[in-house]
Amino acid sequence: xxxxxxxxxxxxxxxxxxxxxxxxxxxxxxxxxxxxxxxxxxxxxxxxxxxxxxxxxxxxxxxxxxxxxxxxxxxxxxxxxxxxxxxxxxxxxxxxxxxxxxxxxxxxxxxxxxxxxxxxxxxxxxxxxxxxxxxxxxxxxxxxxxxxxxxxx
Ligand code: IDP
Ligand code: MG
Numbered sequence: 833x834x835x836x837x838x839x840x841x842x843x844x845x846x847x848x849x850x851x852x853x854x855x856x857x858x859x860x861x862x863x864x865x866x867x868x869x870x871x872x873x874x875x876x877x878x879x880x881x882x883x884x885x886x887x888x889x890x891x892x893x894x895x896x897x898x899x900x901x902x903x904x905x906x907x908x909x910x911x912x913x914x915x916x917x918x919x920x921x922x923x924x925x926x927x928x929x930x931x932x933x934x935x936x937x938x939x940x941x942x943x944x945x946x947x948x949x950x951x952x953x954x955x956x957x958x959x960x961x962x963x964x965x966x967x968x969x970x971x972x973x974x975x976x977x978x979x980x981x982x983x984x985x
Contacts, residue, residue: 833985835865835968836913837958839947840903842896844937850903853933853946856919857907861979866906866968872898879961893942904962910984913948913955920948 840853858864872880877894884890907916921928925938925945938945949955959968976985 833908834912835906835908836916836955837949838905841945842899843943844945845900862907862909863973865908866963868904869901871901906959913952916948920946
């Protein structure tokens with residue numbers, strides 16, 4: 833089943849809203865395949881944000897992402913990448929639709945609370961970058977029959 837990657841960014845950790853984010857993905861029906869707290873460093877953030885390396889805010893975004901430890905999560909479900917991306921909301925939290933995480937908890941473009949993978953290719957790359965294979969768990973929740981029709985799996 834498809835996996836996606838989420839970072840609960842420093843602002844959410846500082847504001848005591850880690851549980852709010854995790855709760856939403858749990859309620860949606862995604863399976864938590866892996867989770868850990870870590871302090872990111874410039875090297876891994878340079879890789880993670882390589883697509884932004886020519887932007888004027890590149891240094892600033894990397895600095896803000898290592899201001900305090902973050903929570904890294906891997907969530908799994910049918911079309912998990914798009915589902916989580918939809919729940920994340922648009923990059924600018926001020927214009928993110930209410931009901932999305934950024935739309936409900938944020939006021940900033942840079943300090944926009946959460947990262948989620950934007951494609952299945954990016955998800956695979958990011959999961960491999962941030963997790964060791966043994967940090968991901970393939971346990972069964974026996975909920976499939978309640979979450980999906982047979983032909984959706
Ligand atoms: P995304 O997180 O919605 O996928 P990206 O374009 O991949 O957005 O940008 C990665 C992160 O860089 C954003 O989540 C945000 O924290 C930051 N960022 C993006 N655009 C700007 C900007 O114009 N100013 C400051 N920070 C930005
Ligand atoms: Mg992105």
